[in-house]
Amino acid sequence: MALIEVKNLEKTYADEDIKTQALRGVSFSIESGEFVAIMGPSGSGKSTLLHVLGFLDRETSGTYHFNGRSNADFSPEELALLRNQKLGFVFQSFNLLSRTSVFDNVRLPLMYSEVPEAEWDERTEEAIVSVGLWHRRDHEPSKLSGGEKQRAAIARALIMRPQVIFADEPTGNLDSVSGKQVMKILQELNEKSGHTIILITHETYTAEHAGRIIRLLDGKIDSDELVTKRRTAVEDFIK
Amino acid sequence: MTFPHLLKTAALGLKTNKMRSVLTMLGIVIGITAIIIVMSLGKGAEQLIVSQVQGLGSKTIIVIPGREPKGPADAAQIFSDSLKERDLELLQKKANVPTLARIMPILFGGETGAYGSETYRLTIFGASPLISDIFDLFPKEGNFFNSDDVKGQRDVVVIGSKVKSELFGDAPALGEKIKIKGKNFRVIGILPKKGQVSFFNFDEAAVVPYTTAGQYIFGIKYFHRFIIEAASDESIERTVRDVQTTLRNSHGITDPDKDDFFVETQADLANRLGVITSTLTLFLTAMAAISLIVGGIGIMNIMLVSVTERTREIGLRKAIGAREKDILSQFLLEATILTLMGGAVGIVLGTAISFGISVVLTQIAGLNWQFSFQFFAMFLGLGVAALVGIVFGYYPARTAARKSPIEALRYE
Incomplete structure (x- = not known):
């Protein structure tokens, strides 16, 4: 059974009577442990697709099964629980809480979880250490560089040990060195920890870190192929 | 989210905008202060009248x-x-x-x-x-x-x-x-x-x-x-x-x-004067209550602004697993903390001012005025303050809770 399975997914936005069709019948499936990049020019519907897959938005028609269960069956409470336990999000603009330390930002998902409070500090430390930010734990986001902010956001996405990590243009606001660091972390999460990663990007270079690339064009799948010569972030460092 | 964390989160939200929180609170402070003063003075006047009437003997x-x-x-x-x-x-x-x-x-x-x-x-x-x-x-x-x-x-x-x-x-x-x-x-x-x-x-x-x-x-x-x-x-x-x-x-x-x-008879007199003072107290309390309504609308206004400003934060919290009721409680609690703090300050201020007035009346005007601290007024003050927070905070909090996560995250 596939982790994610979508069939004929369509999404239409109605904004003041002007309808925009962002997705026009998309079908694919993603197995657990895959690293998939979704590519496409802006307006191709890749962000919309990620939002639907991440249960942040609902499709207009078509079906979406997560772990074999249709998303139409989830109650709002269950969706909140699912987002908390199974999914992690990394955004282009970080979305860290200002005036809140790295430690507290990373810990935030635990507050909405059923994890006993006694484990919180240990888990938070583990997540922050894994992205190499332990020395920055007491800093507020305004004191961090872009790359550090994104690493803090990754730690936050990791802390609930989710099945899937959704990364929406995670390197879009970063310089190339920071971007490579972020990709290295994501790749390690996929290879060493077995997280399923769904990455959205418009850069071929970034997408080639994934194992499979789905290209969207005008709300439809243009191509869906495995990456033959996969880039590894570590290699780039050596060069 | 457990209550202690909810409380911390709400307190943090208020601390981020300290000046604004204090100014918003002011309306409630003034309202509660006025209520405490009016009630304390009303009680004092009543006691004064009763003691003077009784000075003549009840027979x-x-x-x-x-x-x-x-x-x-x-x-x-x-x-x-x-x-x-x-x-x-x-x-x-x-x-x-x-x-x-x-x-x-x-x-x-x-x-x-x-x-x-x-x-x-x-x-x-x-x-x-x-x-x-x-x-x-x-x-x-x-x-x-x-x-x-x-x-x-x-x-x-x-x-x-x-x-x-x-x-x-x-x-x-x-x-x-x-x-x-x-x-x-x-x-x-x-x-x-x-x-x-x-x-x-x-x-x-x-x-x-x-x-x-x-x-x-x-x-x-x-x-x-x-x-x-x-x-x-x-x-x-x-x-x-x-x-x-x-x-x-x-x-x-x-x-x-x-x-x-x-x-x-002295009883008639005491009753008649009692009716006058309690009517007056009631009337003045009602006037003070109007300032609380104005204060409450101020809170609603600021909370709505705050909800709009923090749209992205709300989206993020939803994305990482916050339920509607978590967001609702967070914002409702923010409003209630504001009004309760305003209420507490108002009680202290109102009590201090009534005490000051009683000192002036006894020392300078030579009246046999007794200062009375009214626990009832205190609880009423806190209760009213909390109520104002909940009533006027509910609409903004619900607005926040109902935001769709994706629209909240997209908000610029």
């Missing part, structure tokens, strides 16, 4: 000439000369009013008194020696006049402490003569400083026999009041009835609506 009955004023059109004072010497004699007869313990006619008015070149505006009381008992007036120097002085219309006077100091300064006054209305009165007693007793200030008083006062000072052959004391608390009602019957017979009145006098 005291007052007969007042004229028709009892029942409306603005009533000419209240048309029969102001209705209480005569004959009425006094009739009331004193056991056969007429068996439960009457004692009765005293009283006359009063303002008159200038002079000693040498000093003059002072006196409050003249024409009374019988009973006034000493009824108002608890015992001279610190000299004596009160007796019934012989009354019978003999003697020119003697007992003066209040203020009168003594204004006319005589530090010089001895006993045996000296004060000139009132061209007649000399010998000072036979000086009262200690009393302050306000009931509605009279005896410090500014000159007490003379009522016979002398009627004849020489006021030039009238009637009395301003009869002050009657019933034999016991139980017999007050009966005494009132007997007094009314006796006076009606004396004045030839058959229809009680045509009475040319009215009778007031």
